[in-house]
Amino acid sequence: MRPAAQHHPHVRALAVDGVSVTLGGRRILDEVAFTVQRGQFTGLIGSNGAGKTTLLRVILGLQRPHAGRVLLAGRPRARRNRSIGYVPQKVGLDPDLPMRARDLVELGIDGHRLGIARPSPARRELVAEMLAAVDAERFADSRVGRLSGGEQQRILIAHALVARPQLLLLDEPLANLDLRSGQEIVSLLDRIATEHEIAVLLSVHEMNPLLSVMDRVVYLAGGRAVSGTTDQVIRSDVLSGLYGHRVEVLHVAGRILVVAGGPAATNGSPDGLPGAAPLPDAR
Amino acid sequence: MGWLIEPGFFASAQVHTALVIGAAAALVSAVVGVFTVIRGQSFGGHALTDASATGGSGSLLAGVNPLLGFVVGAVTAAGAMEAIGVRHARGRDLATGIVLGASIGLASLFLYLDTTATATTGATQQILFGSIFAPAPGTVPIVAGFGAASLAIILALYRPLLLTSISGDLAAARGVPVRLVGLAYMLALALAVALSSLAIGAILSTALLIGPPATALHATRRAGRALIGAAGLGIACTWIGVLLAYDSAHWFSDGNGLPVSFFIVAVIFLAYLISDLTTHRATRRSTAAGRTGALVGDRDPRAAR
Numbered sequence: 001m002r003p004a005a006q007h008h009p010h011v012r013a014l015a016v017d018g019v020s021v022t023l024g025g026r027r028i029l030d031e032v033a034f035t036v037q038r039g040q041f042t043g044l045i046g047s048n049g050a051g052k053t054t055l056l057r058v059i060l061g062l063q064r065p066h067a068g069r070v071l072l073a074g075r076p077r078a079r080r081n082r083s084i085g086y087v088p089q090k091v092g093l094d095p096d097l098p099m100r101a102r103d104l105v106e107l108g109i110d111g112h113r114l115g116i117a118r119p120s121p122a123r124r125e126l127v128a129e130m131l132a133a134v135d136a137e138r139f140a141d142s143r144v145g146r147l148s149g150g151e152q153q154r155i156l157i158a159h160a161l162v163a164r165p166q167l168l169l170l171d172e173p174l175a176n177l178d179l180r181s182g183q184e185i186v187s188l189l190d191r192i193a194t195e196h197e198i199a200v201l202l203s204v205h206e207m208n209p210l211l212s213v214m215d216r217v218v219y220l221a222g223g224r225a226v227s228g229t230t231d232q233v234i235r236s237d238v239l240s241g242l243y244g245h246r247v248e249v250l251h252v253a254g255r256i257l258v259v260a261g262g263p264a265a266t267n268g269s270p271d272g273l274p275g276a277a278p279l280p281d282a283r
Numbered sequence: 284m285g286w287l288i289e290p291g292f293f294a295s296a297q298v299h300t301a302l303v304i305g306a307a308a309a310l311v312s313a314v315v316g317v318f319t320v321i322r323g324q325s326f327g328g329h330a331l332t333d334a335s336a337t338g339g340s341g342s343l344l345a346g347v348n349p350l351l352g353f354v355v356g357a358v359t360a361a362g363a364m365e366a367i368g369v370r371h372a373r374g375r376d377l378a379t380g381i382v383l384g385a386s387i388g389l390a391s392l393f394l395y396l397d398t399t400a401t402a403t404t405g406a407t408q409q410i411l412f413g414s415i416f417a418p419a420p421g422t423v424p425i426v427a428g429f430g431a432a433s434l435a436i437i438l439a440l441y442r443p444l445l446l447t448s449i450s451g452d453l454a455a456a457r458g459v460p461v462r463l464v465g466l467a468y469m470l471a472l473a474l475a476v477a478l479s480s481l482a483i484g485a486i487l488s489t490a491l492l493i494g495p496p497a498t499a500l501h502a503t504r505r506a507g508r509a510l511i512g513a514a515g516l517g518i519a520c521t522w523i524g525v526l527l528a529y530d531s532a533h534w535f536s537d538g539n540g541l542p543v544s545f546f547i548v549a550v551i552f553l554a555y556l557i558s559d560l561t562t563h564r565a566t567r568r569s570t571a572a573g574r575t576g577a578l579v580g581d582r583d584p585r586a587a588r
Contacts, residue, residue, distance in 0.1 A: 091453065098503055098505055116507075
């Protein structure tokens with residue numbers, strides 16, 4: 001059973017408002033601002049070290065921003081906020097962990113509480129519903145640490161969803177997955193965003209697997225971000241402005257490649273100036 | 284039954300005390316130990332046993348109940364390990380090694396002083412290999428108190444402990460105070476180690492902490508059952524060990540039995556060995572019979588982790 005669809009198609013689940021983070025004297029995030037709506041699938045794209053994990057940690061409240069704020073459903077986030085579902089990067093589950101996949105999902109209901117959970121039909125039903133939502137009934141009774149990478153990812157998503165969050169954050173969920181498992185996870189998340197009316201924000205260093213499902217893009221480079229639809233953001237002029245030097249966006253066989261340089265690269269590029277205006281398209 | 288249980292076993296007050304203390308130490312160690320194994324902190328647990336040896340040998344010098352010495356030693360070391368730095372596995376390893384080395388050094392000094400002061404080797408035997416048959420007077424109520432405290436911590440923090448054992452990030456994102464949970468767990472671990480130091484000796488208490496949980500984790504996919512299984516197994520191994528030690532006095536003409544710690548540890552080791560062999564055989568058989576992924580939960584070889 002799905003939750004009754006709430007007909008607020010553009011309710012803001014998350015607003016990141018001028019967030020800056022400096023760690024060890026280095027600017028990791030520089031006035032990052034964007035919003036994420038419920039029911040939408042947003043890709044957070046950036047290369048390694050662009051600040052994706054730091055940004056997710058700020059949204060989760062695990063990292064305090066030095067400037068700016070994070071609004072959840074229009075309100076400032078509480079210190080311990082549980083309305084965000086989170087799938088961390090590289091969860092190394094021990095193969096001998098005494099836990100079935102369904103136990104890990106159940107721990108998502110109230111794993112932060114003291115004491116031992118009393119089993120109830122309602123809990124079992126909720127867990128079964130989530131296992132069905134991520135298509136994981138087949139291996140629900142296996143030891144979770146012995147599942148494949150893609151299967152573990154599904155269970156972690158169910159764990160994050162079972163508390164009915166409005167926002168689901170995933171940190172590099174496609175890393176270490178083979179191509180097919182990756183595509184399956186992406187279409188699963190797309191379906192979840194629509195069916196459960198929640199906002200999905202997912203970080204990747206490679207955007208192509210997301211092209212068919214992304215409603216919006218947050219593109220992060222050097223700590224700064226631009227956001228919008230794919231067509232608005234993934235353009236040579238916009239990304240050159242973000243990077244502060246000339247980059248080309250190439251469409252090759254249905255894939256998008258962002259490459260450095262081009263003949264005009266040395267022509268008066270405003271190197272590294274924050275807030276630089278996008279360069280005029282050289283073509 | 285006469286050959287199995289020598290006469291006088293059930294009538295002996297010493298045996299009663301040993302069975303009660305042994306059961307308490309085994310129960311607490313097993314419950315805490317399941318999390319020690321899950322969290323991969325066996326080495327940390329072992330360092331605490333050495334620290335409890337320091338405390339125990341110091342307590343003899345000071346003339347207080349060794350159990351209090353065990354507790355003070357282990358709790359102090361747990362605090363020191365947390366303070367030195369435990370952010371990463373590597374830092375934790377180093378902190379553990381430093382505490383462990385310092386503890387053994389101090390224990391060797393205290394034990395030397397103990398033996399020169401009393402001119403017997405009884406102190407070394409008592410601290411390192413336990414005193415389950417002849418605990419200091421008033422020990423049983425202290426055992427009950429510390430045991431209950433340790434169990435209460437684990438049961439209260441059951442779900443957050445599982446969550447932090449899976450992933451610190453995951454737990455922190457749910458609002459679990461990961462550091463605090465880790466600290467409380469270390470306290471429970473220190474108490475468990477102190478109890479089993481009393482039962483089977485400071486340097487052997489790792490066996491009670493790790494053996495039964497490791498065996499139980501072979502047999503079940505569920506955390507709750509692992510706790511119950513480990514507790515039952517720990518108590519059974521301890522009682523069998525006590526029985527064998529009692530019986531062993533009748534095996535030799537001079538009436539001197541073999542040490543109870545040896546028997547308890549030997550039974551624990553045998554139990555682990557048997558479960559390891561049987562699970563390996565079961566895994567092989569199911570693999571040979573074709574893929575039974577849903578039952579055995581083997582990893583799909585096609586997908587990289």
